Amino acid sequence: MISIDIKKHLRHFELDLSIEVADAETLTVVGPSGCGKTTLLNCIAGLVAPDGGRIQLGERPVFDPEARIDTPAEKRRIGYVFQDYALFPHLSVFDNVAYGLRAQRHSRSSVTERVERFLNLLKLTPLARCRPEQLSGGEQQRVALARALAVDSQALLLDEPLGALDVSTRQHLRMELRKLLAQVGVSTIIVTHDYADALAFGGRILVMSHGQVEQMGTHRELTMAPRSRFVAELTGVNYFEGHASPNVERGHIVEVGKARVHIATDIVGGICASLFPCDVMLSVDEPHTSARNVFRGTVGDVTQVGERLRVRVDSDLPLVAELTPEAYTALDLREGGAVFASFKATAVRVTSGD
Amino acid sequence: MYLLGLLLAGLFVAFEVLPLVAVCVRAPLRMLKVAQCCQIVRQAMFLSLATSLTTTALVFIIGTPVAYTIAMNEFRGKRVLEVLIELPLTLPPVVAGVALLLAFGRNGYLGKHLSLLGFDLSFTQGAVIMAQFMVASPYYVKAAISAFQMVPTNLLLASRTLGAGPIRTLFTVLLPVCRNGLLAGLALTWARAVGEFGATIMFAGNFPGRTQTMPLAVLTTMQQDLHAGFVLSAMMLAMCLSVFVIVRLLLQSSPEKGTDLTLHG
Numbered sequence: 001m002i003s004i005d006i007k008k009h010l011r012h013f014e015l016d017l018s019i020e021v022a023d024a025e026t027l028t029v030v031g032p033s034g035c036g037k038t039t040l041l042n043c044i045a046g047l048v049a050p051d052g053g054r055i056q057l058g059e060r061p062v063f064d065p066e067a068r069i070d071t072p073a074e075k076r077r078i079g080y081v082f083q084d085y086a087l088f089p090h091l092s093v094f095d096n097v098a099y100g101l102r103a104q105r106h107s108r109s110s111v112t113e114r115v116e117r118f119l120n121l122l123k124l125t126p127l128a129r130c131r132p133e134q135l136s137g138g139e140q141q142r143v144a145l146a147r148a149l150a151v152d153s154q155a156l157l158l159d160e161p162l163g164a165l166d167v168s169t170r171q172h173l174r175m176e177l178r179k180l181l182a183q184v185g186v187s188t189i190i191v192t193h194d195y196a197d198a199l200a201f202g203g204r205i206l207v208m209s210h211g212q213v214e215q216m217g218t219h220r221e222l223t224m225a226p227r228s229r230f231v232a233e234l235t236g237v238n239y240f241e242g243h244a245s246p247n248v249e250r251g252h253i254v255e256v257g258k259a260r261v262h263i264a265t266d267i268v269g270g271i272c273a274s275l276f277p278c279d280v281m282l283s284v285d286e287p288h289t290s291a292r293n294v295f296r297g298t299v300g301d302v303t304q305v306g307e308r309l310r311v312r313v314d315s316d317l318p319l320v321a322e323l324t325p326e327a328y329t330a331l332d333l334r335e336g337g338a339v340f341a342s343f344k345a346t347a348v349r350v351t352s353g354d
Numbered sequence: 355m356y357l358l359g360l361l362l363a364g365l366f367v368a369f370e371v372l373p374l375v376a377v378c379v380r381a382p383l384r385m386l387k388v389a390q391c392c393q394i395v396r397q398a399m400f401l402s403l404a405t406s407l408t409t410t411a412l413v414f415i416i417g418t419p420v421a422y423t424i425a426m427n428e429f430r431g432k433r434v435l436e437v438l439i440e441l442p443l444t445l446p447p448v449v450a451g452v453a454l455l456l457a458f459g460r461n462g463y464l465g466k467h468l469s470l471l472g473f474d475l476s477f478t479q480g481a482v483i484m485a486q487f488m489v490a491s492p493y494y495v496k497a498a499i500s501a502f503q504m505v506p507t508n509l510l511l512a513s514r515t516l517g518a519g520p521i522r523t524l525f526t527v528l529l530p531v532c533r534n535g536l537l538a539g540l541a542l543t544w545a546r547a548v549g550e551f552g553a554t555i556m557f558a559g560n561f562p563g564r565t566q567t568m569p570l571a572v573l574t575t576m577q578q579d580l581h582a583g584f585v586l587s588a589m590m591l592a593m594c595l596s597v598f599v600i601v602r603l604l605l606q607s608s609p610e611k612g613t614d615l616t617l618h619g
Contacts, residue, residue, distance in 0.1 A: 045511075045515050046514075046515075047511050047514065047515070072514075072516040072519075073511070073515050074514050074515070074516075074517050074519050076515070077517070078515060079515070080511075080512065082508045082511070082512055083507070083508075084508060085510050086506065086508035086511070086512040088509060088513075088527060088531070089509075089531060089576075090530045090533070092530055099513070099516055099518070099526070100516030100517050100518075101520035103513075103516055103517040103522055103526075104517045147512075147516065148515075148516075151516055151517055223466075274524055329433040
């Protein structure tokens with residue numbers, strides 16, 4: 001288990017986090033570049049000293065100013081995979097993986113045995129004699145992982161592990177990495193700016209901005225109840241804040257600017273609401289369905305996300321709808337054209353704004 | 355454009371190589387058999403090799419930590435320190451010799467006190483080494499600073515997270531990664547030290563067998579016997595070229611590409 005509770009003054013904001021990662025758990029930290037993610041990892045690894053707080057690995061405190069503990073990086077036993085992998089260019093793959101074991105004065109036979117085990121685990125055995133510069137990005141990443149794991153680390157930190165890879169290998173390696181982490185069973189913190197990475201790794205996700213926890217939870221929790229526009233935009237759900245009041249008919253109405261949105265819960269007052277893009281239906285003519293919310297707008301930009309298209313609709317209530325490319329073609333939509341966006345009152349998930 | 359460039363390059367190389375060829379052609383190598391010439395060559399050659407190699411070793415031992423400190427840290431006065439280290443590059447060697455004499459000579463600022471303690475530096479082999487050190491060390495320190503600065507910080511941090519302390523990181527990552535840059539710097543320093551003339555003659559004098567290195571021997575012999583001077587020049591040329599070739603081979607054999615041996619001195 002890793003428990004972290006640190007404060008660190010950065011140039012534009014303060015890093016102030018409190019996180020616990022259980023044994024064998026993978027926590028993915030997502031946030032825009034410059035939000036303090038790498039500094040967080042550097043603090044845990046002992047490469048940067050926090051201004052205050054406490055970092056503990058299992059029962060072992062490695063940073064605790066009150067007890068005058070600040071274990072140097074080389075004694076923390078935390079595996080760190082750097083964004084650029086930081087492989088030693090003058091050493092072969094084998095010697096890179098052996099580096100930490102030799103530094104910790106393992107016997108020659110134990111070094112060979114462990115290195116071979118991890119080369120095998122990461123399918124690197126045929127490359128043992130190569131130099132890092134001869135390897136592809138994905139291979140370099142595996143060497144960096146093998147090197148960090150070989151020293152029997154109690155925790156693993158991965159800084160943008162997929163950031164240096166091209167898009168086609170990314171998707172494949174996400175899955176590989178997830179399988180591998182499950183196999184080695186070490187508490188892991190992964191830092192990324194891409195929410196799709198976090199989604200692929202599966203575990204808890206910490207959304208971070210300006211050095212603070214924006215929201216922490218599983219992908220389901222984040223999309224079901226995003227606590228802020230920032231989280232909603234990151235996870236790709238529609239989000240709006242407004243004022244809810246009872247309606248004469250059934251249900252309540254939320255006023256969001258000029259727009260009036262029907263909701264199926266009877267909350268009153270300031271609320272936040274979210275809505276999955278796949279629950280938003282598009283049509284060229286005014287729809288005659290049971291959907292209570294219908295907004296007339298124009299088609300904004302269209303982006304491809306995985307197999308599906310995301311269409312932004314500019315109306316009184318800005319919305320994003322998700323549909324298949326076939327449906328998009330069938331509807332004969334074009335950017336700038338008129339469109340009706342509709343969704344059911346029950347599709348809107350509401351949380352109290354306070 | 356390409357042809358013009360090629361032509362210029364040809365002229366450039368001819369200008370540099372032609373005099374060297376002339377030295378080799380004009381040197382009557384049979385004169386080496388003449389006893390007197392032979393003795394001077396032997397003494398001067400040995401002295402040159404011994405002092406220049408000692409200087410290079412000292413520059414490596416002292417210059418490396420200095421360069422490391424400057425490259426890896428930000429501190430007040432860093433720029434000033436860098437300028438001071440490079441200062442001897444701009445100094446005419448003769449002036450450097452005079453300066454050394456005024457500081458460490460028998461009546462110099464420090465020399466006065468040193469001679470009271472029984473040390474007399476001027477006109478000794480120690481003085482030869484000091485003169486070479488002053489003039490030649492900046493080449494290495496400059497090269498080492500830029501070599502250290504080129505190393506990605508993450509390599510050093512990765513080494514730390516893998517359990518290697520700062521000292522181990524220095525010897526197993528930093529120095530090996532910088533090998534080519536450091537070697538190139540050392541080669542420059544050695545070349546400058548072995549050819550050092552002005553500062554040596556001012557501070558160490560020109561005593562055969564004691565402080566008369568090859569360049570000084572060339573001058574002295576030339577004044578007595580032109581042809582013997584040619585022979586000495588040819589010998590020195592052979593010595594420098596062979597070291598140059600050896601270093602080039604060393605750099606090529608190293609696994610990583612990168613810093614090339616560039617003699618910009």
